[in-house]
Amino acid sequence: xxxxxxxxxxxxxxxxxxxxxxxxxxxxxxxxxxxxxxxxxxxxxxxxxxxxxxxxxxxxxxxxxxxxxxxxxxxxxxxxxxxxxxxxxxxxxxxxxxxxxxxxxxxxxxxxxxxxxxxxxxxxxxxxxxxxxxxxxxxxxxxxxxxxxxxxxxxxxxxxxxxxxxxxxxxxxxxxxxxxxxxxxxxxxxxx
Numbered sequence: 039x040x041x042x043x044x045x046x047x048x049x050x051x052x053x054x055x056x057x058x059x060x061x062x063x064x065x066x067x068x069x070x071x072x073x074x075x076x077x078x079x080x081x082x083x084x085x086x087x088x089x090x091x092x093x094x095x096x097x098x099x100x101x102x103x104x105x106x107x108x109x110x111x112x113x114x115x116x117x118x119x120x121x122x123x124x125x126x127x128x129x130x131x132x133x134x135x136x137x138x139x140x141x142x143x144x145x146x147x148x149x150x151x152x153x154x155x156x157x158x159x160x161x162x163x164x165x166x167x168x169x170x171x172x173x174x175x176x177x178x179x180x181x182x183x184x185x186x187x188x189x190x191x192x193x194x195x196x197x198x199x200x201x202x203x204x205x206x207x208x209x210x211x212x213x214x215x216x217x218x219x220x221x222x223x224x225x226x227x228x229x230x
Contacts, residue, residue: 039128040182041162042087046124048165049080050117051174057116061171064204064225077112079168083161084111084120090127090157094134094150098142155189162186163223166216170229178216187219194222 169176209221217227
């Protein structure tokens with residue numbers, strides 16, 4: 039939930055004139071080779087978060103409705119809609135009574151704990167990335183940085199080997215933990 043709140047805090051600071059801005063190539067997805075807009079990136083996170091209640095309830099995507107969250111989820115008030123979606127996802131997490139419950143994702147079945155760590159990592163790092171691109175000063179909560187580090191650091195090289203992360207950026211061993219996390223995940227802490 040820390041990652042969702044962090045991402046929501048960043049989205050809340052997007053200026054109206056920034057929604058159509060093209061994102062750097064590092065925001066590209068496997069689904070497209072064109073540069074995505076900030077709105078498309080945020081809408082993707084809205085889509086991803088929209089599935090959380092159904093996934094944690096044990097539903098498959100087919101049971102929930104594969105096309106249930108297709109299209110523009112942000113509407114005329116993107117910040118408000120995103121905040122509402124995040125609130126529903128966080129409520130579902132708060133109501134979860136079994137972290138080992140099977141979650142049926144589009145790419146396989148996982149314990150809820152693993153699903154939540156995947157989303158935590160993705161949203162936390164994306165909050166940082168979007169904050170940099172839109173030019174705001176935003177610091178990820180220390181507990182979130184530590185949690186992501188603890189989850190990623192033992193597996194970073196195997197995840198890098200399958201394309202989850204680009205090459206690591208060298209960072210001094212005594213650098214702040216956020217800088218080491220960014221370097222480990224292929225982000226230059228000194229970049230924009």
